[in-house]
Amino acid sequence: MQAWLIHDGSASAPLSGENTALAAQDLSEQVLIDLIGDWLGPRPTLVLISGKTKAQVRPVPAVPNELHPVRFSVADARVRAYGLPGLAQSSPPDLMHSDATRIAGFLSLNQGWDGVICQPGVYTSWAQISAGEIVSFQTFLSGEMARLLAPTLSLPDITTQTDWATPAYSRALEDALARPERLATALNALRIGAPVQNVSKHDTQARLWGALVGAELAAARPYWLGQQLAVIGPADISNPYCEALKHQGVPVTVADADRMTLAGLALARRLIT
Amino acid sequence: MQAWLIHDGSASAPLSGENTALAAQDLSEQVLIDLIGDWLGPRPTLVLISGKTKAQVRPVPAVPNELHPVRFSVADARVRAYGLPGLAQSSPPDLMHSDATRIAGFLSLNQGWDGVICQPGVYTSWAQISAGEIVSFQTFLSGEMARLLAPTLSLPDITTQTDWATPAYSRALEDALARPERLATALNALRIGAPVQNVSKHDTQARLWGALVGAELAAARPYWLGQQLAVIGPADISNPYCEALKHQGVPVTVADADRMTLAGLALARRLIT
Numbered sequence: 001m002q003a004w005l006i007h008d009g010s011a012s013a014p015l016s017g018e019n020t021a022l023a024a025q026d027l028s029e030q031v032l033i034d035l036i037g038d039w040l041g042p043r044p045t046l047v048l049i050s051g052k053t054k055a056q057v058r059p060v061p062a063v064p065n066e067l068h069p070v071r072f073s074v075a076d077a078r079v080r081a082y083g084l085p086g087l088a089q090s091s092p093p094d095l096m097h098s099d100a101t102r103i104a105g106f107l108s109l110n111q112g113w114d115g116v117i118c119q120p121g122v123y124t125s126w127a128q129i130s131a132g133e134i135v136s137f138q139t140f141l142s143g144e145m146a147r148l149l150a151p152t153l154s155l156p157d158i159t160t161q162t163d164w165a166t167p168a169y170s171r172a173l174e175d176a177l178a179r180p181e182r183l184a185t186a187l188n189a190l191r192i193g194a195p196v197q198n199v200s201k202h203d204t205q206a207r208l209w210g211a212l213v214g215a216e217l218a219a220a221r222p223y224w225l226g227q228q229l230a231v232i233g234p235a236d237i238s239n240p241y242c243e244a245l246k247h248q249g250v251p252v253t254v255a256d257a258d259r260m261t262l263a264g265l266a267l268a269r270r271l272i273t
Numbered sequence: 274m275q276a277w278l279i280h281d282g283s284a285s286a287p288l289s290g291e292n293t294a295l296a297a298q299d300l301s302e303q304v305l306i307d308l309i310g311d312w313l314g315p316r317p318t319l320v321l322i323s324g325k326t327k328a329q330v331r332p333v334p335a336v337p338n339e340l341h342p343v344r345f346s347v348a349d350a351r352v353r354a355y356g357l358p359g360l361a362q363s364s365p366p367d368l369m370h371s372d373a374t375r376i377a378g379f380l381s382l383n384q385g386w387d388g389v390i391c392q393p394g395v396y397t398s399w400a401q402i403s404a405g406e407i408v409s410f411q412t413f414l415s416g417e418m419a420r421l422l423a424p425t426l427s428l429p430d431i432t433t434q435t436d437w438a439t440p441a442y443s444r445a446l447e448d449a450l451a452r453p454e455r456l457a458t459a460l461n462a463l464r465i466g467a468p469v470q471n472v473s474k475h476d477t478q479a480r481l482w483g484a485l486v487g488a489e490l491a492a493a494r495p496y497w498l499g500q501q502l503a504v505i506g507p508a509d510i511s512n513p514y515c516e517a518l519k520h521q522g523v524p525v526t527v528a529d530a531d532r533m534t535l536a537g538l539a540l541a542r543r544l545i546t
Contacts, residue, residue, distance in 0.1 A: 094465050123461060139458065140457040141461045145421075184489055185365070185413045185489075196366055212457065215454055219458055
């Protein structure tokens with residue numbers, strides 16, 4: 001959980017609090033006040049909350065300019081809280097929360113941009129943008145799978161890799177793109193191969209991500225083939241995606257996640273009447 | 274870990290001990306003695322150990338009759354211990370240990386049998402048998418993935434399902450067989466769909482296994498298409514595999530795992546000179 005103090009349009013450095021979901025169904029007001037208490041004055045401070053909140057999700061297609069924040073009741077009179085709505089899709093069933101805020105931010109900074117926005121993370125989303133609308137999106141559990149499989153493969157649970165332009169990564173990626181159905185046996189080959197063939201942890205991690213991102217690209221092909229791509233996300237998980245897309249000859253614009261969140265919050269601020 | 278007392282060719286009911294891998298590299302002799310101590314008399318008792326031991330693995334193709342057990346040194350003079358060798362494959366890199374014992378047991382009971390032996394479990398192996406030889410095999414991490422993903426999907430970590438002939442299972446299976454590359458997004462649809470569409474835990478579990486077994490069948494197609502199949506394994510994990518193979522019109526023989534292990538141990542006993 002992060003918080004920014006925004007004054008006259010400029011944001012402070014983010015404050016980081018404990019990683020509690022500020023889901024407003026069970027919003028722990030205390031967690032919020034503990035984090036931002038020092039910023040509160042006698043007059044009510046506007047607090048915008050992006051993420052999984054009780055603000056109702058809106059169906060896609062959706063226009064970011066029409067995603068009006070929803071007022072929450074909060075006991076502390078120093079706080080005037082609003083939740084930013086997320087997006088829901090019925091088929092395939094899918095939801096996005098803070099990803100929707102960053103898309104809105106990206107589009108407010110890039111008016112008229114058409115293409116696909118990929119947000120790598122524990123859950124990686126791919127959203128198709130056309131004529132200012134978020135048309136459809138699809139989320140993959142690849143990052144979660146990497147995290148869950150790390151102990152099975154004797155790897156640290158978070159990737160420490162910075163360079164993905166390696167033969168181990170590109171070979172695993174190509175194998176997975178060509179035979180994406182082989183994921184569960186490719187993972188077994190990693191489990192067996194690492195000790196038997198003395199594969200380094202570095203290469204095992206590269207092959208794990210190559211297998212997962214390759215399978216994801218095979219399934220998400222309509223989202224990137226012949227498309228203009230923007231990648232928004234933390235660098236550690238975005239890098240293997242950017243390298244994979246580059247490998248496929250797809251031009252990629254990289255946008256900073258915090259900057260897109262702030263732009264999305266600024267847009268939401270303008271929508272509050 | 275299980276142990277049987279075998280006397281005049283008949284086995285006792287199995288004793289179950291703590292689930293310590295009896296890997297003989299770091300064989301805890303004490304664990305072994307604690308488990309079977311009551312069975313030991315003044316004269317040395319022959320102890321056969323199947324599983325991951327220091328007995329060297331043998332390359333495939335391999336003939337079960339030629340997998341001679343390897344003598345281990347054990348300090349306790351009441352024990353004369355042998356490890357049963359496992360099997361190794363270099364490409365794709367793969368290993369099997371107790372699965373090899375059960376295959377040897379199955380073949381000793383079914384002389385001249387040709388086909389494919391599938392052993393569902395945490396790691397599911399598929400082994401091709403031809404002219405009395407174990408020709409090649411391939412292992413999948415699907416069971417491990419189901420276990421790891423259970424908390425993400427708010428499921429118990431072991432499947433409690435007994436009936437797999439359900440629409441939820443067969444639909445997920447067919448979807449995965451048709452589009453196996455979509456595994457990471459099918460799993461996300463389960464994560465999202467369960468709360469949004471009020472999918473029961475029972476159906477979520479059926480869909481999880483449908484997605485995993487379907488993707489596995491898509492990758493293992495050469496191992497079952499037009500083949501004679503035997504499935505050996507614990508019922509809880511074998512059932513979705515049997516249902517899936519039946520669904521594909523593949524005739525399946527089901528063999529009891531303990532019985533095959535005992536037959537494999539009996540064969541190994543005959544190989545000790």
